[in-house]
Amino acid sequence: MKNKIFSKVVVPFAICLLIAIALYPSAILNPEDYSTDGIDLEFDAPKQYAMVTKKEKKEDKVFTPYLGKSFEAFKEAIAFKESQGNYFTVNTYGYLGKYQFGKETLKMIGIHNPTYFLNTPELQEKAFIANTKRNKWILRKDIKRFVGKKIGGVEVTESGILAAAHLAGAGSVKKFLRSYGKTNFADGYGSTVRYYMKRFAGYDTSFIKPDRRAKVTI
Structure with missing residues (x-):
């Protein structure tokens, strides 16, 4: 019919x-x-394209595309914590961009123009990769020694170590691990090595290869 x-x-x-x-x-x-008044616009999206809810706090809901525990998910989760994903922000301590880099860290990976860095998203993405490679090289022995153990009530994972190094530097992470949690660096806003290790645990960071001399080129 x-x-x-x-x-x-x-x-x-x-x-x-x-x-x-x-x-x-x-x-x-x-x-x-024309108007859509009275028209049923509801539809079912395929599961792989659906938006899922993650709780930043009990009272706050953050909506993000489902990326699982991939490296992209790791990168974007850190970006959201650092700046809510804003490439062009500068915090009260002068840290720059989506991943909140300090100027001295930028110099170590070959970036000497903070203004250009702040206005170039592609450069910021490459900086995150380069800095993570460098941190993984510095922490390679600690990753081998401590991953799978519990320190300060937190199960140590490679992604947790790398996230904490992004927050506090590789040296602070070494101190936390080798003191078995007794030395726990906190930044100016109160975020600690332990908190980052717990919050960003279990992501797949195998994409990152240790590189002592990692630099940014664009």
């Missing part, structure tokens, strides 16, 4: 509409004359 209605009503109507648009384009399809 539906097929008969479609062939006898819908198809002729569509043909007439196309002819009308071709002959009188100015008289057809003025967006201001």
Whole structure:
């Protein structure tokens, strides 16, 4: 029955509409004359494209595309914690961009123009990769020694170590691990090595290869 209605009503109507648009384009399809009031616009998106909810705090809900525990998820999770993903922000301590880099750290990976860095998203993404490679090289022995153990009530993972190094520097992470949690660096906003190790645990950071001399090129 539906097929008969479609062939006898819908198809002729569509043909007439196309002819009308071709002959009188100015008289057809003025967006201001149309409304979606009363129309059911609900639909089911495929699961792989759906948005999932993660809780930053009990009272706050953060909506992000589901990336699982991939390296992209790791990178974007750190970015959201650091700056809510804003490439062009500078915090009260002068840390720059999406991943909140300090100027001295930027110099170590070959970036000497903070203004250009702040206004170049591609450079910021490359800086995150380079700095993480460098930290992984510095911490390679500690990763081998401590991953899988519990320190300060937190299970140590490679991604947790690398996230904490982004926050506090590789040296502070070494002190935390080798003191078995007794030395726990906190930044100016109160975020600690232990907190970052717990919050960013379990991501796949195998993409990152240790590189002592990692530099940014663009």
